[in-house]
Every structure is written in C-alpha cells, then in structure tokens.
Amino acid sequence: MxxxxxxxxxxxxxxxxxxxxxxxxxxxxxxxxxxxxxxxxxxxxxxxxxxxxxxxxxxxxxxxxxxxxxxxxxxxxxxLDESVDSPEVPVDANLQEPETPDRLRSFGPQEGHMMKLRYTSLQRAVLSVEEQSSPHHALFAESRTLGGMPVLIGELHSMLPAAVCWLRELAREAEVQAPRIAYVMTDGGALPMAISRHVRRLRELGWLVGTVTYGHAYGGDIEAVNKYTALLAARHVLEADIAIVCMGPGIVGTGTPYGFSGIESGELVGAVHALGGAPVAMARISFADPRPQHCGLSRHTAVAIGQAALAPAIVPLPWLPAEADTALLREQVRQSGLARRHRLRWEAPPPLEHMAAALEAYGQRITSMGRSLQDDPAFFAAICTAAGAAYRLLRNEGPDKP
Missing domain, CATH: 2.40.50.140 (Nucleic acid-binding proteins)
Structure with a gap:
C-alpha cells in the first residue's frame, strides 16, 4: 500500500x-x-x-x-506569497441552496459523536440519525419497517438521475404529484456526497426530498451508521415514497467473479427485504460497452443479484428492439439463475424519443461510462423499465401490487 x-x-x-x-x-x-x-x-x-x-x-x-x-x-x-491578492469567490445569484426541511435543520457535524473515516487523519464527527443526541433517536429505538416502500437498487451512480427523470415523467403523464424521492448513498464508491454533480443538480431542481449517507460515506442531509438505518431514515425521517440506493461516483472492478464494489447491490436487496420494503433491481445492460463482461447483461448484475442477493427482488428487464440483443439477454438471464431467485418482469421499454424527452428535463447531459442515451439506449431502457415497475408498486398497480 x-x-x-x-x-x-x-x-x-x-x-x-x-x-x-x-x-x-x-x-x-x-x-x-x-x-x-x-x-x-x-x-x-x-x-x-x-x-x-x-x-x-x-x-x-x-x-x-x-x-x-x-x-x-x-x-x-x-x-507561498503573502502579497498575492485573494479575490472574492464569485457566487451565482441564480443558484440557490436547496431549502432544508425543518426536520433536518437540527443536524450538524459539530453536534454528533459518530466518527466516519475512523482511525485516519481525516476522521470526522457527524450526527448520526440513530445516536442519543439525534432528535430522531426515539424513532430508531423502536422496531420499524419500510412499510412496503419501493426501493430502486443500482450498481452505478449514473443510474440515479435517469431513474429520477423517469419517475417524474410517469407522474407528469398521470397528472399527479411527483413522488417524494430520497437518495441513499452507500460507501462503495466516492465517500463525500459533495463529489456528486448529479446530486447537486437534483437538489438544485428540487427533485430529491433529501439524501442519506451511511457507512463511511458522508455529507448527506442525514448520516446513518449502516444500510438498514439509512433505509429507515429515508422512509421515516425524509418521508420518502421511493428510495434510490446506489454508490457514489466511481466503481471498483478487478475482472474476477466477486471482486467488484457493485456486489453490494445484492446485499441491499436483502436489507430492503428484511425491513419490509419492495426491492426493485436496476439491471446493468449494455450493447455498447466493448468489454465482454458488460455486453448484454453485465456479469456484475448476474453475480450481485443472481448470487449475492439472498432474498427475492423484482427484476424488470426490457424487450429490446433488436431480436438478437433480446435473445442474448434472455440466454444470459437463464445462465445467471435470476429466475430461480427473483421475480423477473420482461417489459417493452419506453420509446427512445420518450426517454430522451424525460432526460431533457434534467437540463444536463446524463452519461454512463461516457455514453449517452443515443450511444447506449439499452442501458437507459433497463433503468426506465425498473423505475416504471417501482412507480407502479407505489401506485398499487401492476402484477406486483401488494
């Protein structure tokens, strides 16, 4: 090291x-x-x-x-040079901090006693939602569940804005209020929430009700010790209708079956299930990635959801326009064993033009591994298909309604 x-x-x-x-x-x-x-x-x-x-x-x-x-x-x-003038930092008057809900205003790193980045020179004290000095301590002292809340689980940070855009588009089409969406950031990628330009943009737009960081990730509106209390905080403190859980920017892979940080998505399925939520897995699918392990159904999804997930999840999968692509995807799904563990939902994805319109409302380009919707439509089709399934669960519609 x-x-x-x-x-x-x-x-x-x-x-x-x-x-x-x-x-x-x-x-x-x-x-x-x-x-x-x-x-x-x-x-x-x-x-x-x-x-x-x-x-x-x-x-x-x-x-x-x-x-x-x-x-x-x-x-x-x-x-180096004390004579150097220090210009004032310019602040864009049109760019405002997102309004902080009353239930979050009492939080501050100076108030807490839970250490993140423990035993390093950068360890810092935060106020975790569970600790005794937290105004929400009593909530966590009791047994709680997610009450059936849909939880979208993804491997890549780039899935977050695409899923939020599609959830909002579905609400717009139905002419109903957009769901309250919370983002739970794991410590599988970047640790500071501030590194995420997507979270920054989503907060500026007012599209997130709040954010939670757990483990050694830090900087969310709420800090939590582990994935279980982070999920409960999203439901009961942020009062979210839907939570999206994935790591921050950056993912580690080694080319070995289990040596990648995205395997945590399988563990998250178990946590959501144990807490009485409805886990919905966003499959990583691509026909533009040149790496064999990520062609079609990513080997990461096959391992994380097909093997590491020890509880059932809903796994929506898109019928793709090219028959050869769908045939490969179906064979990969068969080999992965996903159907033995989970409830697969093969669906026609939204038309490309419809997804493009939904993403355009974001106001910034959304890419994954440098590829946009036009470069890799299957990737975004899988995300929107999963987000649609979660939305139907929230609306008590479709084959997986409670």
Whole structure:
C-alpha cells in the first residue's frame, strides 16, 4: 500500500461556487511545472486562495485510474506569497441552496459523536440519525419497517438521475404529484456526497426530498451508521415514497467473479427485504460497452443479484428492439439463475424519443461510462423499465401490487 504525495501551489479557483457544494475545485502548479485540477474538501479546512501551498494526494492520477482519478488536496501548508491578492469567490445569484426541511435543520457535524473515516487523519464527527443526541433517536429505538416502500437498487451512480427523470415523467403523464424521492448513498464508491454533480443538480431542481449517507460515506442531509438505518431514515425521517440506493461516483472492478464494489447491490436487496420494503433491481445492460463482461447483461448484475442477493427482488428487464440483443439477454438471464431467485418482469421499454424527452428535463447531459442515451439506449431502457415497475408498486398497480 502506498500514497504518492506532491506539493503544489494554487493558481486559480475554477468550477462552481464552493460555498454551495462542500468541495472547492482549484488549479495548481506542481513542482515539475505541470498544471492540473485538484479538489479540496471544505469540511477539513478554510477555503483555498491563489498562492496557497498545498499537499496533494496524486496517487490515482499517477496510476492512470478512472476511479478516484483526480488530485486531492490533503492539507494547506501555508502561503507561498503573502502579497498575492485573494479575490472574492464569485457566487451565482441564480443558484440557490436547496431549502432544508425543518426536520433536518437540527443536524450538524459539530453536534454528533459518530466518527466516519475512523482511525485516519481525516476522521470526522457527524450526527448520526440513530445516536442519543439525534432528535430522531426515539424513532430508531423502536422496531420499524419500510412499510412496503419501493426501493430502486443500482450498481452505478449514473443510474440515479435517469431513474429520477423517469419517475417524474410517469407522474407528469398521470397528472399527479411527483413522488417524494430520497437518495441513499452507500460507501462503495466516492465517500463525500459533495463529489456528486448529479446530486447537486437534483437538489438544485428540487427533485430529491433529501439524501442519506451511511457507512463511511458522508455529507448527506442525514448520516446513518449502516444500510438498514439509512433505509429507515429515508422512509421515516425524509418521508420518502421511493428510495434510490446506489454508490457514489466511481466503481471498483478487478475482472474476477466477486471482486467488484457493485456486489453490494445484492446485499441491499436483502436489507430492503428484511425491513419490509419492495426491492426493485436496476439491471446493468449494455450493447455498447466493448468489454465482454458488460455486453448484454453485465456479469456484475448476474453475480450481485443472481448470487449475492439472498432474498427475492423484482427484476424488470426490457424487450429490446433488436431480436438478437433480446435473445442474448434472455440466454444470459437463464445462465445467471435470476429466475430461480427473483421475480423477473420482461417489459417493452419506453420509446427512445420518450426517454430522451424525460432526460431533457434534467437540463444536463446524463452519461454512463461516457455514453449517452443515443450511444447506449439499452442501458437507459433497463433503468426506465425498473423505475416504471417501482412507480407502479407505489401506485398499487401492476402484477406486483401488494
């Protein structure tokens, strides 16, 4: 195990206003003259200014990794040039912080005693929803269930905005109020919630009722110790109608059957089932990914849902326009054993134009592995098919109604 450290000097602030999001993006000049972008977690110190000397963790970039592949500022060392003027940070007056519900306003990291990133130099105290000083402690001291709440479970962070867009589109079509959607972020990927541009955008749009981070992930509206209490917090504190659970940006894979972080989606199926919720798995499907293990039904879905999930889930799957694609998908599903464990739902996915219109309302491009809806329609078809099944459960419609 190793960490590669390098010193650098901040040259400018870039990106969006740091005050709204918990992360500051800067450009730095390294000792070899290289200039690069770096991210700084504002929960560990005061904002950076041009002229600040910083210590960077450059490990992932030097290894050429995608996951975590950015320089991170570990600490501010001092000022290289005290004469450098520090311009005020520009704030877009049109970009407002999402309104915080009353039931969340009492939370603050200074109030809590539960440590995240424990026994590291960056450990921090947060107020977990379960602890004695939490205003919601009594709720968790009693036995609670999810009361049948649909929970969409995904492997990739990019599934989150697509699922939210389709849920809202279905409500718009039905001319009813959009469901209250909570996002539960696991610690299988990025740990700080602030790293997610999708969460930032969804909060700006007002499309999430709130967010929960558990394990060593941090920065949600609510902090929780584990996946069980995080799910209960989404239901009983945020009063969500539907929860979407997936890791933050970044996923680890090794090319081995069980060596990938997305295997947690199988474990989440069990947690939702144990708590009396309705787990709905978003299958990872692609016919644009050049990697054999992700062609058609991803091997990750086949293992996580087909083997690691020890409780039944609803697994919606799309009939694809190309017969050869559907034939391959059906054979992969047969080999995976999904049908023996779960309730499969083969459905015609929404038309491409309909999905495009729903995603357009987001106002920003949604991609997965760099591919958009037009590049990889099967990926988005699987997400929308699953979101549709969860929506029907919420509306007490369809073959899986309670």
């Amino acid at each position: 190793r960490i590669q450290w390098e010193t650098a000097v901040v040259t400018e602030m870039v990106g969006e206003p740091w005050s709204l999001h918990g992360l500051q993006e800067v450009r730095v000049r390294l000792g070899n003259g290289e200039t690069a972008a770096a991210l700084y977690d504002l929960t560990v110190g005061t904002p950076l200014r041009p002229g600040d000397e910083v210590l960077l963790n450059t490990t992932a970039v030097r290894l050429g990794l995608g996951t975590g592949g950015v320089h991170f500022v570990h600490a501010k060392l001092g000022r």
